[in-house]
Amino acid sequence: MAGKTEPLADLSVAYTMEKVAAADWLVAAPVIWCILVGSLLLMLRKHTRIQPLIAIPALGILALMTLGLLGHVIQNGTVTMTMGRWLPPFGISFTVDLLGAFFAATSALVALGAGIYGRSDVDDTGRRYGFYPFLLLIMAGILGAFMTGDIFNLYVWFEVLLISSFGLLVLGSERKQLDGAVKYAFLNLIATTLFLVATGYLYGLFGTLNMADIAVKASELRGTAPLMTLVTLYLLAFAMKAAAFPVNFWLPASYHTPRLVVSALFAGLLTKVGIYALLRILGMLFPFEREELSFLIAITAALTMVLGVIGALAQNDIRRSLGFLVISGIGVMMAGLALGSPAGLSGAIFYAAHSMVVMTALYFAAGIGARLGGSFELTSAGGLYARNAFLAAMTLILFLSVAGLPPFSGLWPKIMLVKASLDIGAWWLAASILVTGFLTTITVGRIWVLAYWRPAPGGDDADTLPISLPAGATVALAGLVAITIAAGVWPEPVMALAQDAARGLIDPSAYVLSVFPVEASQ
Amino acid sequence: MEPIFAILVGALFTVAIYLFLSKHIIRVLMGAAILGNAVNLLIFTAGRVTREVPPIIGGDTDTLSNAAANPLPQALILTAIVISFSFFAFLLVLGYRAFQELHTDNSDEMRVAEPMVEQSPPAGY
Numbered sequence: 001m002a003g004k005t006e007p008l009a010d011l012s013v014a015y016t017m018e019k020v021a022a023a024d025w026l027v028a029a030p031v032i033w034c035i036l037v038g039s040l041l042l043m044l045r046k047h048t049r050i051q052p053l054i055a056i057p058a059l060g061i062l063a064l065m066t067l068g069l070l071g072h073v074i075q076n077g078t079v080t081m082t083m084g085r086w087l088p089p090f091g092i093s094f095t096v097d098l099l100g101a102f103f104a105a106t107s108a109l110v111a112l113g114a115g116i117y118g119r120s121d122v123d124d125t126g127r128r129y130g131f132y133p134f135l136l137l138i139m140a141g142i143l144g145a146f147m148t149g150d151i152f153n154l155y156v157w158f159e160v161l162l163i164s165s166f167g168l169l170v171l172g173s174e175r176k177q178l179d180g181a182v183k184y185a186f187l188n189l190i191a192t193t194l195f196l197v198a199t200g201y202l203y204g205l206f207g208t209l210n211m212a213d214i215a216v217k218a219s220e221l222r223g224t225a226p227l228m229t230l231v232t233l234y235l236l237a238f239a240m241k242a243a244a245f246p247v248n249f250w251l252p253a254s255y256h257t258p259r260l261v262v263s264a265l266f267a268g269l270l271t272k273v274g275i276y277a278l279l280r281i282l283g284m285l286f287p288f289e290r291e292e293l294s295f296l297i298a299i300t301a302a303l304t305m306v307l308g309v310i311g312a313l314a315q316n317d318i319r320r321s322l323g324f325l326v327i328s329g330i331g332v333m334m335a336g337l338a339l340g341s342p343a344g345l346s347g348a349i350f351y352a353a354h355s356m357v358v359m360t361a362l363y364f365a366a367g368i369g370a371r372l373g374g375s376f377e378l379t380s381a382g383g384l385y386a387r388n389a390f391l392a393a394m395t396l397i398l399f400l401s402v403a404g405l406p407p408f409s410g411l412w413p414k415i416m417l418v419k420a421s422l423d424i425g426a427w428w429l430a431a432s433i434l435v436t437g438f439l440t441t442i443t444v445g446r447i448w449v450l451a452y453w454r455p456a457p458g459g460d461d462a463d464t465l466p467i468s469l470p471a472g473a474t475v476a477l478a479g480l481v482a483i484t485i486a487a488g489v490w491p492e493p494v495m496a497l498a499q500d501a502a503r504g505l506i507d508p509s510a511y512v513l514s515v516f517p518v519e520a521s522q
Numbered sequence: 523m524e525p526i527f528a529i530l531v532g533a534l535f536t537v538a539i540y541l542f543l544s545k546h547i548i549r550v551l552m553g554a555a556i557l558g559n560a561v562n563l564l565i566f567t568a569g570r571v572t573r574e575v576p577p578i579i580g581g582d583t584d585t586l587s588n589a590a591a592n593p594l595p596q597a598l599i600l601t602a603i604v605i606s607f608s609f610f611a612f613l614l615v616l617g618y619r620a621f622q623e624l625h626t627d628n629s630d631e632m633r634v635a636e637p638m639v640e641q642s643p644p645a646g647y
Contacts, residue, residue: 178620179634200565316643378643
């Protein structure tokens with residue numbers, strides 16, 4: 001090659017030559033949008049009044065984008081965009097299938113609620129410490145995790161959301177927060193490090209990090225490579241992120257310490273990212289290894305849900321009680337993963353979406369209740385029904401929904417999971433889901449009776465006068481309550497969506513086809 | 523070369539896990555630093571450790587020759603090094619702030635968020 005360089009004969013061997021369709025930009029747009037607005041807000045850190053005025057509309061646009069993406073994926077199937085025009089598996093792909101788009105849209109709605117609620121919950125100090133920038137950046141991490149089609153990239157998004165969650169957790173640096181954050185930070189660091197170790201081994205075995213590529217190659221390597229070790233390592237790492245039983249102690253130690261809106265956001269979204277990763281990697285990439293591990297996952301699931309709710313029953317602080325209910329919900333989702341059947345996985349997906357909305361709304365309701373003169377302590381709370389019947393009604397709806405009672409959204413995924421367990425004869429798994437539902441009813445029923453129904457313990461008349469609700473916070477709460485009612489009364493679209501998403505996990509051919517259109521058509 | 527690195531990685535993991543088992547935050551911090559390096563070295567070693575052969579794919583093949591070191595794991599650990607460094611910086615400050623506020627670095631005595639004796643919820647209406 002002296003003198004003139006010969007042009008590469010055929011660039012299309014290494015690059016995609018066609019332009020990305022305008023609608024396909026929706027794949028990357030939500031993440032880019034979050035990072036852009038997040039950095040803008042970081043520059044406006046000192047302007048505490050302007051921040052929510054930018055952040056809330058931006059979160060609204062984000063919700064529209066993810067809903068648009070969900071609509072696009074429902075219509076056209078899985079969408080892929082590979083960065084830098086490299087052909088997969090060389091470039092990093094963003095591949096959005098129904099599961100990713102569904103979770104992304106739900107989490108964007110929850111984040112919009114948190115943005116609106118945060119306007120009244122986070123004071124100037126909290127805003128100066130960067131509540132809104134962190135909120136946008138944690139959304140970048142969460143949405144990136146839901147959308148990426150590359151395992152190492154998934155690790156990077158986990159770190160993005162983790163470092164933003166540290167920022168949110170220590171907002172204000174109170175003693176309690178620092179104590180909780182120490183435990184949260186170290187245990188989550190170990191979990192992501194395990195994830196990195198597993199990813200290093202995975203690259204050593206497969207020579208690729210692209211999920212679609214791995215899904216194809218996994219069946220070829222089965223039997224020769226130590227895939228069981230790898231998958232068990234992934235299970236441990238993600239179970240730790242999701243707060244499953246033996247590795248869940250960071251959650252009750254930290255989730256009640258930060259500002260309420262931060263607890264609400266974490267309870268709604270963070271553990272579900274762990275569940276998403278479990279569904280994606282164990283459910284889609286390594287289904288045979290998941291089958292081998294299913295008994296272990298089922299036992300973990302049963303212990304997580306029962307012990308979680310027993311923990312909730314023993315708490316006096318409502319926020320801590322709700323933290324344990326988050327853990328209990330994780331157990332229910334893992335039961336769906338353990339079953340692995342279409343019905344089980346779709347139940348887990350539906351339950352995860354339900355839990356995102358309802359757990360966040362429950363924290364909002366507890367926060368508004370405490371602001372209305374109640375308290376987070378069950379011993380001293382009371383009289384909320386007399387003060388505002390509307391709040392009491394919304395809270396009761398959420399309580400029934402989290403316990404899985406009709407006609408709200410918690411009922412349907414539990415029916416799907418119980419039926420799926422009975423179908424394969426796992427009566428004990430079905431029983432533990434039902435017992436958990438019963439114990440949850442007792443837990444939340446007691447909270448409602450003590451904090452809402454009974455008269456205020458002080459007996460002071462001034463404490464029982466009706467007062468109006470804070471407007472912004474109520475809008476956020478009412479919006480999420482409306483979602484749980486709608487999904488409970490009219491569950492078919494959500495159920496169909498969850499079932500299609502589960503089918504996409506069990507048979508990843510559409511996912512693979514979207515990433516490798518040429519190879520698959522040959 | 524690889525076997526030596528493998529033993530070193532194992533030793534680093536052992537040290538990190540031992541330090542993590544301590545009650546003192548400062549030791550756990552050192553454990554976190556060593557764990558990050560252990561993982562980076564693990565991935566580095568997994569991509570073969572040679573320096574004689576440049577990682578160039580010739581015109582007639584489409585995979586890297588087995589004698590060359592794979593550059594991709596090295597790119598991965600560049601990312602991982604940055605992340606683990608920033609994590610460590612954050613944890614260091616967090617540990618120090620926690621020590622200032624809580625006056626202890628013994629995790630057994632950090633009971634502000636979860637008090638030793640907790641009030642039980644009311645047993646009756």
